[in-house]
Amino acid sequence: MSDMQETLLLGSDSIKKTILHGGTGDIPRFITGAKVTFHFRTQLCDDERTVIDDSKVVGKPMEIVIGNMFKLDIWETLLSSMRIDEVAEFWCDITHTGVYPLVSKSMRRIAEGKDPVDWHIHTCGMANMFAYNSLGYDDLDELMREPKPLYFVLELIRVHQPSEYSRESWALSDEERLKVVPVLHGQGNNLYKAGRYQEAMQKYKEGIICIKNVQTKEKSWEVPWLKLEKMANTLTLNYCQCLMCVEEYYEVIEHTSDIINQHPGTAKAFYMRGKAHMEVWNEAEARQDFSRVLDLNPAMKKIVKKDLAVLNMRMEEKNQEDRNKYKGMF
Known part of the structure; x- marks a missing residue:
């Protein structure tokens, strides 16, 4: 078969498909809620075909749930043209690859065992992306500045229909998601009380992701959006409480x-930030945050007074230590 026949245009000249290895059976049913497992390799369209990401190197295939607002929705389109065990190469122009650096960052952070929740991007949508200059990876920053067409080499491993697997929180409908949030919140609180901070963080994080997923469909700063924002902030502060521990x-x-x-009116956020500054010896910042807490919520006066007393004592001890250290030098 000549290359010309192998290259299929998926109903658009912005995507070209070449089958590298034929699959088996019919094309599976890619319905909403189906879980798709596949390997992927992303390459630049340069002479070296430079590899940006490769799930086989990470050693773990990718999983997405159809219709679940995965940020790179073009992958759903590409996969739904494939058979099981098929390997195909897709060339996609920049109309489809602009968000790839963000998706790649999340996937890399998961692979490195870090927190994939990209707070900045979740919180304020795409507009805010440009306010943050770096994604933390040079090659992705480069792609962000100057989007390029990319090759995706995909290998379809399996497709589970919605009835065939236990649905995790990220595969829920919006209504189900919001019902699950108080449950996760409660589980997080119980784990926190039991001193199991890492597990509590996991529950709070799942809750935040559920809220943020629903929130993206609301209009920013309108009442439904603000209600969700308040819920998310409460969970984020609980998450921070675990981080403090x-x-x-x-x-x-x-x-x-x-x-x-x-x-800017969230007293609890100022209070927690003040405590964190205090722990890393940022005295001026801690004092500033504590004084904002008193402006915003005078009822917290007693608790803040206690923290300021601790701060004063610590700074006094530190200054004494410094004096002793330098005394011996002269």
Whole structure:
């Protein structure tokens, strides 16, 4: 078969498909809720066909649920043209590849065992993306600045129909998602009380993802959106409380600052950020945050007074230590 016949245009000249290895049986049913497992390799269209990502190198195939707002929806279109065990190469122009760097960042963070929740992008949608200059990976930053056509080499492993697997929270409908949030919240609180902070964080994070998924369909800053935002912020602050317990203070500062930038009246976020600053010896920032707490919520006066007393004592001890250290030097 000549290359010309192998190259199928999937109803558009912005995608070209070449089958590298034929699959078996009929094309599976790709209905909403079906779980698709596949390997992927992403390559630049340069002479070297530079590889950007390769799930086989990571050693774990990718899974997506059809119709579930996966950020790179073009993959759903490509996969639904394939048979089981088929390997195909798709050339996609930049109308389809613009968001790839964001998706890649999430996938890489998961592969590295880090938190895939991209708070900035979830919180304020695509517009905010450009306010953050770096994705933390040079090759992705380059692609972000200058989107390029890409090759996706996909290998379809299996398709599970919705009735054939237990549906996890990310495969739920919006209504189901919102029902699951208080359950996750409660489980998180119980785990937190039991001192199982990592597991509690997992529950809070799942809750946040459920809320954010529903929130993307609402109009920003309108009442339904704000209600969801309030729920998400509550869970984020619980998440930060766990981070405090495992001494991840800089991450607390990052998440609370996100909330404060969006909602400058959140006393609890200022309070938690103040506590985190205190732990990493940012005295001026801690004092500033605590004084904002008192402005916003005078009822917290007693608790803040206690923290300020601890801060004063610590700074005094630190200054004494520094004095002793330097005394011996001169």
